[in-house]
Amino acid sequence: xxxxxxxxxxxxxxxxxxxxxxxxxxxxxxxxxxxxxxxxxxxxxxxxxxxxxxxxxxxxxxxxxxxxxxxxxxxxxxxxxxxxxxxxxxxxxxxxxxxxxxxxxxxxxxxxxxxxxxxxxxxxxxxxxxxxxxxxxxxxxxxxxxxxxxxxxxxxxxxxxxxxxxxxxxxxxxxxxxxxxxxxx
Amino acid sequence: xxxxxxxxxxxxxxxxxxxxxxxxxxxxxxxxxxxxxxxxxxxxxxxxxxxxxxxxxxxxxxxxxxxxxxxxxxxxxxxxxxxxxxxxxxxxxxxxxxxxxxxxxxxxxxxxxxxxxxxxxxxxxxxxxxxxxxxxxxxxxxxxxxxxxxxxxxxxxxxxxxxxxxxxxxxxxxxxxxxxxxxxxxxxxxxxxxxxxxxxxxxxxxxxxxxxxxxxxxxxxxxxxxxxxxxxxxxxxxxxxxxxxxxxxxxxxxxxxxxxxxxxxxxxxxxxxxxxxxxxxxxxxxxxxxxxxxxxxxxxxxxxxxxxxxxxxxxxxxxxxxxxxxxxxxxxxxxxxxxxxxxxxxxxxxxxxxxxxxxxxxxxxxxxxxxxxxxxxxxxxxxxxxxxxxxxxxxxxxxxxxxxxxxxxxxxxxxxxxxxxxxxxxxxxxxxxxxxxxx
Numbered sequence: 001x002x003x004x005x006x007x008x009x010x011x012x013x014x015x016x017x018x019x020x021x022x023x024x025x026x027x028x029x030x031x032x033x034x035x036x037x038x039x040x041x042x043x044x045x046x047x048x049x050x051x052x053x054x055x056x057x058x059x060x061x062x063x064x065x066x067x068x069x070x071x072x073x074x075x076x077x078x079x080x081x082x083x084x085x086x087x088x089x090x091x092x093x094x095x096x097x098x099x100x101x102x103x104x105x106x107x108x109x110x111x112x113x114x115x116x117x118x119x120x121x122x123x124x125x126x127x128x129x130x131x132x133x134x135x136x137x138x139x140x141x142x143x144x145x146x147x148x149x150x151x152x153x154x155x156x157x158x159x160x161x162x163x164x165x166x167x168x169x170x171x172x173x174x175x176x177x178x179x180x181x182x183x184x185x
Numbered sequence: 186x187x188x189x190x191x192x193x194x195x196x197x198x199x200x201x202x203x204x205x206x207x208x209x210x211x212x213x214x215x216x217x218x219x220x221x222x223x224x225x226x227x228x229x230x231x232x233x234x235x236x237x238x239x240x241x242x243x244x245x246x247x248x249x250x251x252x253x254x255x256x257x258x259x260x261x262x263x264x265x266x267x268x269x270x271x272x273x274x275x276x277x278x279x280x281x282x283x284x285x286x287x288x289x290x291x292x293x294x295x296x297x298x299x300x301x302x303x304x305x306x307x308x309x310x311x312x313x314x315x316x317x318x319x320x321x322x323x324x325x326x327x328x329x330x331x332x333x334x335x336x337x338x339x340x341x342x343x344x345x346x347x348x349x350x351x352x353x354x355x356x357x358x359x360x361x362x363x364x365x366x367x368x369x370x371x372x373x374x375x376x377x378x379x380x381x382x383x384x385x386x387x388x389x390x391x392x393x394x395x396x397x398x399x400x401x402x403x404x405x406x407x408x409x410x411x412x413x414x415x416x417x418x419x420x421x422x423x424x425x426x427x428x429x430x431x432x433x434x435x436x437x438x439x440x441x442x443x444x445x446x447x448x449x450x451x452x453x454x455x456x457x458x459x460x461x462x463x464x465x466x467x468x469x470x471x472x473x474x475x476x477x478x479x480x481x482x483x484x485x486x487x488x489x490x491x492x493x494x495x496x497x498x499x500x501x502x503x504x505x506x507x508x509x510x511x512x513x514x515x516x517x518x519x520x521x522x523x524x525x526x527x528x529x530x531x532x533x534x535x536x537x538x539x540x541x542x543x544x545x546x547x548x549x550x551x552x553x554x555x556x557x558x559x560x561x562x563x564x565x566x567x568x569x570x571x572x573x574x575x576x577x578x579x580x581x582x583x584x585x586x587x588x589x590x591x592x593x594x595x596x597x598x599x600x601x602x603x604x605x606x607x608x609x610x611x612x613x614x615x616x617x618x619x620x621x622x623x624x
Contacts, residue, residue, distance in 0.1 A: 088452070114408055124523035124537050124566045125389065125615070126434040127491065127498060129403075129410070130447065130454040130475040133431055137452030156408055157431060157449075161387060166360060168590075184408075 070108065071183055077104045081139060083177040085120070088134035090142075090179065098139065101181055102146035112184045115139050117157040118164070120173035125159060132157030139179040154184075218255035219341075220282045221248060224266045225259070226289035226300065236298065236326055237291050243330035244287065244337070246374060247348040251338065251575065252598035257283055270303070278307045285313075287337060296323050304337050314340050327376060335621075347572040348373065351619040353391040353400055354580075356380060357592055357612040367611075368402060370417065373571075373618065375608050381420065390567075393619040394437045400617075401425070401435040401444055412446050425459055426466065432457075434477045439485040445469070447477040456490055458505065469505060470512070478524045481505075482531060482551070489515075489525040489534050489551075500525050500536060502551065515553035524566055527551070530574035533599070537566045537579075546579050548599060559601035563590075569618045575599055578607060580614040 078101065081094030090098070105111060117136030119128040136155035144150050165172035223245045228234040248254040263277040270288045278286055289302035298321040304314035314336060321329045328349065335346025349372075356369040368381040368391050382388055387410075391402040397417075404413045404422075412425040412432040425432060430449035437444060442462050447454045456469040456479045470476040472494060479490040486506045491498050498521040501512035516522040520540025527534050531551070538545040538558065544565040547558040565581035578596045585591045592614045594607040607616070 121564060122539070122542065124478075124521075124539070126447070126478045127475065127493075127521075127523050129431070129433050130449070130477050133449045133454065134452040134475065137449075141452075154408070155452075156405075156410065158387075161364075161389070166590075 067183070067185065070111065074101070074104060074181065074183060077101055079182070080178045080180040082174060083135055083179070085173070085177065086123070086131070087177075088131060088138050090135070090138060094139075095142075098142050099146060102143050102148050105143065105148045105152065112152045112154070113181050114154045114156055114184055116162075116180045116182055117155065118162060118176055118178050118180070119160045120176040121160050121163060121168075122173065123160060125161075128159035129157050132159045135177075135179045139181070218253060219284050220255045220257050221285045222257045222262065222278060222281070222283040222287070223248070224262065224269050224286065224288040226291045226302065227266055227270050228291050233291050233293050236293070236323070240291070240300070240326060240330045240333070243327060243374075244334050247331065247334035248338070250374070250596070251573075252600070252603050253342065253575075257281060273305050273307070275305075275307050275310045283307050285337075285341060289333075293323065297321060298323060298326060298329060300329060300333065302333055304340055327372070331372075344573050345621055347621050350572055350621055351393075351397065352569075352578060352594075352607070352616050353381075353393060353619065354594060354609070354613045354616040355389060355391065356609065357614060358384075368400070368415075369609075369611070369613075371609070378610055381415065381417075390434065390615050392436050392617045395439055395441045395620055397619045399437075399441075401437060403433050403435065412444065414444075434479065436480050438481050439483055445479045445481060445488060447479070456488070469503065469509070480525055480527050482527050483529055484531070489527055491523045491525060491536075497521050498523050500534065500549070515549065515551070516556070517553070518556055524568065526568050526570055528570055528574040529572060532574070535568040535570065535577050537568065544581070546577065546597070557601070559599065560595070560597050560604055564592075567615045569616050571596075571618055572621050578616045578618050580616060 078097035081090040081097050083090055105113065115136040117132030117134070119131050123131065133155060136157055140153045140155050143153060160176070163176045164178065165175045223241055225241050226237040228237045245256045249256050261281045263280065264274050266288065269286065270290060273286055273288070284307055286305040286307055287302065288305070289300055292299040297319070299317065299319040301317050302314070303312060305311070306313050316336060318329055318332065331348040334348040338344070338346040338348070351370055352373055353368060353370045356367045358365045365384040366388050367384045368388050369378065370381060371378040387405040389403040391400045393400055400415050400417060402413055402415065403410055410431045410433060411428070412435040413422050414425060415422045425435070425444055425446070428448055432446050432448050435444050435446040442460065444459045444461065446457060446459070448457050453473050454475045454477050455471055456476050457466050458469060459466040469479070469488065470492070474492055474494040476490055476492045479488045481488055486504060487502055488505050489500055489502050492501050492512070495514065499514050500516045500522045501514050503512040504510050520538050522536050522538055524537040525534050533548045534551055535546065535548050538547050544562060545558040546560040546565050546568050547556060549556040560579070562581035562583070565579055568577045568579040570577060576596050576598055578594060580592055580594050582590045582592050592612045594609055594613045594616050595604055596607050597604040
């Protein structure tokens with residue numbers, strides 16, 4: 001049921017995307033498009049003539065949309081859990097988030113993700129790298145315990161090097177003590 | 186060791202002599218700086234005089250930076266520089282309490298500098314050093330000032346000078362998650378600044394090899410953080426090893442043949458040593474905790490590291506030759522102890538301590554006694570020793586005039602006096618003070 005709903009949504013987005021493509025991009029010539037998009041579409045473009053370039057553009061547009069949809073879906077599901085100061089076991093409210101993440105991952109078997117562990121600023125640099133790793137791993141173990149294949153999840157720690165918020169108060173430190181699940185592209 | 190003994194002998198000697206002005210407060214370990222006169226070197230024309238002033242400034246700064254010397258004001262000098270160079274009137278210099286006096290002559294010929302400099306011991310009324318340095322191209326005036334400073338320092342203290350040393354660090358631009366970090370290198374006094382990496386990849390914790398020719402550091406590439414090595418001359422970079430987990434917190438061994446670092450596995454961080462010649466590695470700690478920031482003792486037989494195996498982070502010492510014994514805990518105070526660095530003299534271990542939301546740079550003896558906090562500040566971290574083990578560099582976050590947080594480098598004398606900013610063109614963190622390079 002879930003899948004069917006998603007695919008319907010996807011088809012709708014494809015239709016919408018091609019509509020906007022047709023209305024908005026008419027003035028852009030084929031030549032312009034090739035020079036701009038050479039990195040993504042080279043294989044397709046090499047075989048196709050200019051009239052079909054649009055088709056390849058749509059294809060890449062759709063692929064991007066699908067990625068975007070999945071990213072949005074993961075954010076809706078909840079892409080992050082939070083931790084108390086100097087703790088590597090996520091807060092209790094994270095349990096439900098991770099259950100939804102696990103369901104999302106089980107529904108999208110071709111996705112691999114990485115879990116990025118983060119810490120707030122109030123720690124030394126090297127210790128925080130280790131703490132971020134521990135946080136990311138605690139999320140990974142929980143997802144694995146819910147049936148997600150271990151090989152689909154990697155972990156990376158950013159320590160305190162990529163804070164979500166720069167403010168110096170408990171609210172922003174709490175935001176920075178997090179593990180974020182990110183889809184590999 | 187001989188030199189250290191010599192220094193101790195020298196200090197005691199001076200201490201006994203009340204005329205010399207050098208006093209030691211034994212309980213606090215504070216040293217009253219020794220007054221010294223740095224007289225402008227003689228010159229024949231304006232260009233030479235310009236160099237003379239610049240060289241004089243560098244020598245004065247170098248000696249002042251050690252915390253051992255007080256540079257006497259030129260205004261107090263009774264004798265002119267021309268006369269001094271030939272023969273100081275010792276009684277005149279004793280009047281202003283100069284213990285030592287530096288004078289010299291400078292010549293420029295075909296854009297080459299020639300410097301003749303002298304060091305006088307005022308109380309013993311003796312010429313200690315009389316040396317010529319020649320064949321220096323004008324553009325190397327700064328290096329020659331450092332060489333002169335080294336010779337003066339060595340002759341007064343019996344210790345090797347370190348004024349030609351470099352510092353590597355992380356240069357930071359921007360803020361937050363968008364902050365760009367580049368490895369950078371400069372002279373120990375903040376001059377000759379150079380950037381080493383392009384800022385595309387996140388880089389942290391650069392550390393010198395003992396010969397000063399290579400650095401080891403942490404770099405993020407393709408969503409993985411690993412230890413890398415860079416040759417400073419060629420800028421060639423290579424990964425230390427393709428490990429499964431994240432490798433981080435690297436340091437060279439004292440003989441430069443090994444890298445000690447942390448490696449993660451299943452959320453745990455344990456310490457490993459990679460032998461660069463034999464291409465082998467072995468594990469030093471093996472538990473489910475965080476074991477990180479390993480640092481070799483000067484003789485390479487022990488390591489100090491930080492671990493949270495007892496709940497909070499504490500410092501531990503472990504033997505790494507022959508039979509490894511159980512790690513021995515050396516810190517028992519309140520708060521967390523992290524990022525230990527062993528003094529090149531072997532006596533002290535400097536560390537970062539955090540307690541009740543404050544950060545400190547502290548010292549403790551290798552036997553766990555005599556803990557002392559010498560600096561305090563928001564997010565202070567990353568202490569590194571000067572090659573003579575008398576000064577530490579570190580970084581901390583300070584507010585700028587717009588109340589914005591800025592990461593800056595500082596140096597502090599181990600007595601806890603003389604904290605001052607080591608000015609860098611960018612925001613800076615993770616300093617590592619390199620070895621003296623032979624000339």
